Amino acid sequence: MTEKPDFSAWSCPLPLRSFDQIVMAHGGGGQLSAELVEHLFLPAFGSGAESELLDAADVELPAGSRLVFSTDSYVVRPLFFPGGNIGDLAINGTINDVAMRGAVPLAISAGFILEEGLEMGVLGLVAESMGQASTVAGCPVVTGDTKVVERGKADGLYINTAGVGAIPAGVDIRPSRAQPGDAILVSGTVGDHGVAVMSQREGLEFGTEIRTDSAPLAGLVAAMLAVSREIHVLRDPTRGGVAASLCEIAAAGKVGIEYDETAIPVLDEVAGACSFLGLDPMHIANEGKLVAFVAADHADSVLDAMHEHPLGARAVRIGTVVDAHPGVVAARTRLGATRVVDLPLGEQLPRIC
């Protein structure tokens, strides 16, 4: 049912001195480090990777734009899950953080912490996924670093990515700009990523395979900005889900938020899995969705633009920013009651990204 990546089918584009596993010296800055970069990472990352290997890479910032800068580490378990793996997740996740400022992602860095004994084929597939994701997003991996730690320390591998992007002139998108009257939009079904990872980790099957929604959102954001500059806030609801994003925006913008639980799009199989496990899809991580706060009179045109983009086909309006109860998020339940939505202490599902 679930995908079983075939590591044995992966072959290194250039020979790696017959090591089929990572050894400590691959992180030592010597010949083996250099070979790992030249023979595995550069071919995987493709033309985006610098031909001249520099510890610090040049990035061209378009004239008139402002620079944004973001980072995330990825410790997801397992490394491979339906629809993706830690590699494309690490690219898409950081690209999305940059895109949530309305920025065009320009370049990304990759820092690897590898566990001694990691199969070279696993690293090869992860790196190739990173290269493909960065190509799809038009945002090259331009600089990186590799460290190796002893067996048992790093669950195979951890990845950190950082990203730089350019905010076009006239765009100002951040949580504190949420304003009473703003329409609150969500770009598609919620909870897919968290349930996909968890079902893989716990060996659960729910009839239909649930796949991660991991995707780069910069293109969708550009399509939205093309029809309106009255987009006040964007947020990718990863850890903590849409509920945590709304709580944080309510606090940052000092505004009240009301949303309609029945308006939230949830895949049937995700709803079923959540019902079975006692989880709320609103609190589950997404990796290819966004929440948008848009001036009310621009909401329809922004929704139309989203619907024309593959990643926004199921976009809907879920709620409104209100004057009342600043800092508090209220949900209208299926039964017509209203309840307060709290930022949870932690996450329902740890290590989901």
Place this chain on the structure above:
Amino acid sequence: MTEKPDFSAWSCPLPLRSFDQIVMAHGGGGQLSAELVEHLFLPAFGSGAESELLDAADVELPAGSRLVFSTDSYVVRPLFFPGGNIGDLAINGTINDVAMRGAVPLAISAGFILEEGLEMGVLGLVAESMGQASTVAGCPVVTGDTKVVERGKADGLYINTAGVGAIPAGVDIRPSRAQPGDAILVSGTVGDHGVAVMSQREGLEFGTEIRTDSAPLAGLVAAMLAVSREIHVLRDPTRGGVAASLCEIAAAGKVGIEYDETAIPVLDEVAGACSFLGLDPMHIANEGKLVAFVAADHADSVLDAMHEHPLGARAVRIGTVVDAHPGVVAARTRLGATRVVDLPLGEQLPRIC
């Protein structure tokens, strides 16, 4: 003899809900994550940290300058060693990668992978060291991320930092610019950092305490650029030491390199430790030194400028770029013989940064 950081003396500026250790939920993106950022990281990082918490931070790039971008992960063991810890190392190391392009560091990101059960006091001291190092370097921590993994993983904590910097107009410093005739300078004694970490890790004592040289080199680079734009290559000789840096530059610049072993400055206690352990200081990591390739007729004025800076007081010329044997580094030994210096397979001392 060695420093014993007093974790119990560290007190959190604001209460952390009575957790004195990291729990999984600190990485969950909920209330505990938010409290860790607000109550521990922001006070530690000081005014540099964004008052409005954004996943992607704004950075101002000075007009006319070019953007550079770099990253490094830090997995040093132990976390604390004479003269420093993983925190200031993570700030200085990435600042130095940016500075080695001749750039002014503008902003830095911090990605933490924390082990469940990590003492809050350890994290507090590390974060405060990061804040102090970033203040000293004039390069604020502007964005970050925290993940938590289960007990037994991550050796307490790993840190990734990424940095952005601005290359002033007219500056072009990279390994491929090494040219026959260039003088090769080193900014001070070599091997201090690696021996400091190793002596702490292995519980060795060598009479005098050997301290890390961890320091931000951007100020020294600026002082050098103020007297000459004929600086062709800069490199911070971290993993693999000065020898690995020279091998990489010889390969990238397709030039030969000759240096004089007797010219290399080494602290007596480092020389003694290396002699005792059978290590070569030229292959040991430094974290506050640089190697510079400078047009021969500018070498004296650059050396003078280095001597006037605290981090370049012991700068010396160690060798020359030659037409002969492109790609090969040759050392004149103490006995007057010449030997070829190879890039080692790995490092003599793993997990030194």
